Amino acid sequence: MRAILCGIAALAVTLPAIIVRNAPPPPASPRAALAGKVRLPQRIAAPDRIPDVEPVAFQSLDPAEARAWNAGVPFVSGATPAARPFRFAGDAAQLARATDCLGAALIYEAGDDPVGQRAVAQVVLNRVRHPAFPKTVCGVVFQGAERRTGCQFTFTCDGAMTRPPSLPAWERARRIAAQALNGAVAREVGYATHYHTDWVVPYWSASLDKIAEVHTHLFFRWTGWWGTPGAFRRRVSPDEPVISELAALSPAHRIGAVVAEAEAAVAEGAALTPTVDPAVGAMLAGLPHALTDDRDTFMVTIDPLAPNTFPRLALRACAARPRCKLMGWSDPRLVPTSSTLSPQQYAAMGFSYLRDQESGIERALWNCHQFPRLRAAQCMRGRATLSATPAPAPSPTTRGPEGLSGVRKAPAPVATPAGTITQP
Structure with missing residues (x-):
């Protein structure tokens, strides 16, 4: 009996050790499983050097992998203060151009979703105030649009603008843009200067602080000093450029x-x-x-x-x-x-x-x-004198002998004081 009890006791000690030693390894987290497919540039720009603005390029992940990766990126700890209100200071024509540039970004980037549109508007205006970006609204929205792989907002270079929004949706986006240009603030995204949908992973995302999530969009700010309120004090310009691509809409x-x-x-x-x-x-x-x-x-x-x-x-x-x-x-x-x-x-x-x-x-x-x-x-109708090619001098008119019979000149019209034309 004693031998049986001793055997049971020994088995109770050794069996768990055997199970642990021979158990299969725990499954890797989705983020760890994708580590070999994702490049992780890490950098913090020095306060005396303006950060580089990178072209939009993505990690080689399918949508499911991208969502798994993004879910494993933690939100930054600490405070995320709201941005200061932005109030446009240009004249009526400049404001109209800024409103339509911002409205285009809202409708093409966030669709007909007012919550997402306000968040996108905040990112655009944060960029306008940041020295790493152009100092006008239209300049920020259409930055790099001349390069297919260099645009900052993809709708400006991927052909999306060939599909105009409905008029009611466009007017709603313009109203939200006008509100943002008159001081409305999307507090939840703070001083974010970047965002992306959760089914992609841009190369730059590993270099920035993740601060907010709005629907399917994730928002980021610069790391270090360049993401603090003090970096967003650049004087902006009201001299909004003309964007010919918006002519059909604006x-x-x-x-x-x-x-x-x-x-x-x-x-x-x-x-x-x-x-x-x-x-x-x-x-x-x-x-x-x-x-x-x-x-x-x-x-x-x-x-x-x-x-x-x-x-x-x-x-x-x-x-x-x-x-x-x-x-x-x-x-x-x-x-x-x-x-x-x-x-x-x-x-x-x-x-x-x-x-x-x-x-x-x-x-x-x-x-x-x-x-x-x-x-x-x-030229106004009937007044088309062009300056590129001077008109040739008129050739002399061939005239017959004086007093030629059978020819009668019509008398010239005479203007009356009332401005009407009469024939004498």
Whole structure:
């Protein structure tokens, strides 16, 4: 009996040891199992060196692997303070361009989801304030868009913009963009400057601090000093660039494209035009006033030495009006005080701008007898004098002998004081 008890006791001691020694190894965590497939660059930028902004490139993981990897990345410990409110300081035309650039980022990056859109808007505005990125909203959104693998927001270089959003969704995105530009803050993403969906793993993600998750998007900030509030104090610029890719969606960028085209045309023919004194642009210092009988119409005096500034003047005067008309005269004595024009005023008009968003119309035209242009499409109807190729001198008319019988000249028309044309 004693021997049996001793055997049981010995077995109780040795059996667990045998089981432990021969047990299979515990399964590796998903993150450990993927360690061989993921490159892990680790760096903290020194406070005296602005961090590099890397192109978008991804680890070679399928969506399931990416989700497993991202789930194993811990959120940073410590405080994640909310960003300071951002308030755009430009004029109405600049604000319109910034709003539409930001709105495009929201609708294409976050879809028609207001929570995700507010988070994306915060990242864009954080970048505008950070010295590692461009200092305008449009510059941040379209950074690297000219390179298929260099864009920071993929919709700007992957063809997504060929599929326009519905008008209601676009207007909702624009409203959220306008709110963000007027001080609204997405507190949950703090000072994040990067984000990605949870089914991909960008190369840069291992170098940044993971601070928030909004739906399927993960948000990150720079490590070290460059992710602290003190790094986000760069003075931003209100001089928002024109983005031609947004012309189909944004009237603000459509008229901006007209201005850019006009200036490019003038640059091509600069040798054919006199040098302009920079002081002549002073007329742009103040905005013209709309007519009392038509608040969407402007009648203005234009500077004949600065024809390239006319579209800018129209853009600033019309601002965000869906319908607007501006007409300009070089002679201030001919500027009408109402929307009714005499034939003399109509003939002397030097520039006109028309916008009608409902009809899809937006155009700027010059009186090319007064201001020759390189393209006939920029000329008012019947006034297409081009500056690129001077018109040849007219050939002499062959005339018959004086007093030739059978020929009767029609008398020239005479203008009456009322401006009508009569035949004597």
